[in-house]
Amino acid sequence: MTALLLRNIRPYGGASVDLLIRDETIAAVGPSLPPPPDATLEDGLGCLLLPGLIEGHTHLDKTVWGSPWYRNAVGPNRVDRIENERAWRRQGRHDAEAGSLALARAFLVNGTTRMRSHADIDPEVGLRHVEATVRARQALGGAMEMQIVAFPQSGVVTQAGVEELMDAALRDGADVVGGMDPCAIDRDPVRQIDALFRLSQRHAKPLDIHLHEPGEMGAFSLDLILERVEVLGLHGQVTISHGFCLGMIPAADRDALLARMAKTGTAIATTAPAGTPVPPLAICRAAGVTVYGGNDGIRDTWTPYAQPDMLDRALHIGLRNALRRDDELDWALDCVTSAAAKGCGFTNYGLAPGSRADVVLVDAETVGAAIVDRPVRRLVIAGGRIVARDGAMVTG
């Protein structure tokens, strides 16, 4: 049994306490804890303490992180980006495992200890990207608790064999059933949604459906999804990623959908992009809907933007939703901590005794200051082990 005593740290910026970790678990939190004789001592120097940050929506398998800059000359539409990515992969220079591992390590250095990553499945890549993400997860040796989504980027019912590939992925390592714009991509929403829920029921695994579709079209898809959630009683089992339509449709229609999402525990994953209407955070929270955050792709053939840092994503959520007050900035942090744990179904989360010992120390006065300044992380502990210090991985 190993013990680690963190002294003089301030949970969420509050009063100074100590935190005792035994093996992989937080054993005690309180002022001036007596050091056990076998404990390693670590002086927290009054830093802000947060639970390990959570990336709720990313695509490790697409990134060029750790590789030369990708020169983006892609057309303006989503289908252009999908086709460009497939053409680029055919050139054979993309190593999904190496990119996934490099990016996941960068996330760890910045205090992210849990993650949901979507892995492409289509007739060309087959299961290669799911398998590459599984190997990257294994290479991290348990430091990162990672959920892998079987993600049909190019569609389900219009792409030969994709449902069967998703079935195999869910049997062999994927944790979540993905989906993609049932109207816009497959042009047959009922068949796609039926296929996704069939897979979810067969494997008893949750769903996370990308829904970029605008306005009325997106609301129609969302209504079809919620109808199945209600009929099947899948409370707390479904995430709608993006849900841009909720930022576009009339308020009465939006509120009716949000009420059904709250009642069924259907969550929203938002990336809070600058250029598109988004589900309004304050209104979603007031309606009782769980909203959590993610970067989506990071430095890939789709976008040059984003950082493997969930405090940075919290900043974007704050900017996009015009959050100014400190209690509102707490919502932005919630999106990358507790709300993400709830929405993704990560258990043993938080700073209370009994939680998995995932914590990050930040040299900041308050939560708001941590989000706005995004300082280098002083210390990152994952599963009870120190994995990073002062912005660098700890070797070994």
Ligand SMILES: [Zn+2]
């Ligand atoms: Zn995505």
